[in-house]
Amino acid sequence: RRMAQTMEERAMATERPHGFDFDLCNRNAWLEKQGLKQLKPWSTGTTIAGVVFKDGVVLGADTRSTAGETVADKNCEKIHYIAPNIYCCGAGTAADTENVTGMISSQLELHKFRTGRESRVVTALTLLKSHLFRYQGYVSAALVLGGFDCKGPHLFTVFPHGST
Template sequence: GGLLRLEKGWYSREAFLYLDLSFFGFSCLNLFGISVLDRVVVFCRGGVGGECARCWVRTMDVMQAGDMDWTQNEHMLGTSIMAVVYDGGVILGADSRTTTGSYIANRVSDKITPITEKVFCCRSGSAADTQAISDYVRYYISMHALEIGEEPKVATVGKMFRLICYRNKANLLAAIICAGYDKHEGGQVYSITLGGSILKQPFAISGSGSSYIYGFCDSNFKEGMGKDEAEQFVIRALALAMSRDGSSGGVIRTLTINESGVERKYYSGKEIPGFYEGW
């Protein structure tokens, strides 16, 4: 076995192949054997039970192998995100795990994205879709700010997200939480769903981990919470989601927006409370 491209053919049970993976556009595989940078040693298993002396190796076997689903799936923000209005502003929070199938593509990604100086969004769904939507909204809102001569309202940013998500709902997998602070209404949170609906809420949660914490959030949320209390509410909710949801994990990032400005915080390791610690 030398370096070759996989084609249909018969190979002996004892044979092994070095595949030229550039033929498939992949930089690394783990198929029937051992990954070696851009090449893979493939051991022919000889059919059912290893009794057959020959086996039929097809291109589709490579393209559909279960161990390589991460090479074909898009990056997903299998996510836990939330935002909460408190007395004086808003707090956004998110985990940091990005997955591609069952493979963790990034364990410290930042899912809290700036739109204006005091309006940010939390992204869940397809990483590519949500990044593209955020870029479009940031551009259109910056043009709108130049036209009106001041920072746009949080509601305006939320409605721009809604417009793009609704008009492209058949082609997008994106759920957004838009939150921020303006001089007109103070802190606000808007949830933009997968279908493009927009809801103004005192708190919003989204992502794969959110299904585990609806009861916790309903029981522990209080109107008019102070900054510290709201921050602990966000951290505990995200920690619970991360402990239950396999697609959520990594670290917790929070962002506080109020009249004074923006403050980012980062929690990792032992700073993240266990769901069993006195809850």
């Protein structure tokens, strides 16, 4: 009987609660008490994010552009128009993200003229990842693509090497 309770207790202990989990904060505080030197936080650059919900997608990005340690622009637009129903957040070299998203936007507009239909998010995704894959990371653009089409809301990440 004691063994069954122990197994049940273990199963309950391994389940993760929903929402935020502060286990690592507690672990770090314990490690600091043990004498371990704490790591200093550092800025990793651009923050871009997206959230999908039942009726759509929300995209967000910071506005600061840096060149090394220097703040180059405090009000940089990092959310790019792709189509009326599709937008994209960009991180990386500003010129690369602006160029890639502008090119894909133009291609989707031509596609819309040919087909007479609203652009699909997966079409934008395919164009983006094909272009980035072709350049194997030499185009410094990491993207969060989001939109709403006939299939519903969509959110994708596209890495500089073209993987999604």
